[in-house]
Amino acid sequence: MPSERELQISPIVQESLMHNARTLQNLQSLTASLFGVSAGILGLESYSGFLFYIVFSLITSALFYAARVAPTSISSGKAPLDTSRYFVGAVEFWTGGLMSGLAGFILTWTLFYGLVSA
Amino acid sequence: MTLISKAITGIGGLLLAHACYSAQEHSALQSFRATSTATLTSSSAVSTSLPIDIVLETIVSTFIILLGLVLGTRPLRPIEWRVWAGKIEREGEDGFKDRNGEVNKDYVGNPFGIFESRPNFVDIRKQRKEFAEWVKNGEGQQGR
Structure with a gap:
């Protein structure tokens, strides 16, 4: 997080911040349900299902970075894997979807597990 | 951009639905085989795990849908x-x-x-x- 002084020197646009966060969150909640479908079809149980979810969420973040953040961010002089052009916190960007998408993941995971192996 | 992402997501969805149907059929076949062998010979029930092609199809279709969804997101705006x-x-x-x-x-x-x-x-x-x-x-x- 930037300090108060840095915020005064280079202010932040709240609307853009919210727009970016909402875009990322929409994607993550959609894909979390999708991963639940896949995990249910594969018939994963207990830890392997959660591991599947974590791995695919990180892949989602990486793909989103590659498709949306990287082209303009790197050309504007930021280092690779630096998301500070569009997001305030790096940890929030890479792992923020893990908790918010978990409920949807478990919902569709259990649903499709029951549908397939019933 | 929008048409491409929708097309990719649609193709992935079809593949995923096919994988889901295959997995469901596989599990139905397994349970049928288990009951038939149990009634005939009462030997050990063979329960094989999911075939590798269904596993691969599921994972590949997940990746395809993921790609389509990521390409369909709105462009970001700089926050500074x-x-x-x-x-x-x-x-x-x-x-x-x-x-x-x-x-x-x-x-x-x-x-x-x-x-x-x-x-x-x-x-x-x-x-x-x-x-x-x-x-x-x-x-x-x-x-x-």
Whole structure:
């Protein structure tokens, strides 16, 4: 997080911040349900299902970075894997979807597990 | 962009539905085989795990849908004020179009636009004189 002084020197646009966060969150909640479908079809149980979810969420973040953040961010002089052009916190960007998408993941995971192996 | 992402997501969805159906059929076949062998010979029930092609199809289709969804997200906006204002100044409305080519509803334009048109500073006498000149010339042209 930037300090108060840095915020005064280079202010932040709240609307853009919210727009970016909402875009990322929409994607993550959609894909979390999708991963639940896949995990249910594969018939994963207990830890392997959660591991599947974590791995695919990180892949989602990486793909989103590659498709949306990287082209303009790197050309504007930021280092690779630096998301500070569009997001305030790096940890929030890479792992923020893990908790918010978990409920949807478990919902569709259990649903499709029951549908397939019933 | 939008058509490509929708097409990719659709193809992935079809593959995923096929994988789901295959897995369901496989499990139904397993349970059927288990009951038939149990009634015939009562030997050990064979329960094989999911075939490798269904596993691969599921994972590949997940990746395809994921790619389609990521490509379908809206473009991001820079959060630093100077970068954002510079983008508005350079690109105007073109930089804030969504996937359908329409300008976003919450696009506010130049944040300093209020400073660029100030009616209080208009030289009204000069404009009045110019208008009078224009009327005079127009009258002269019409009278000819």
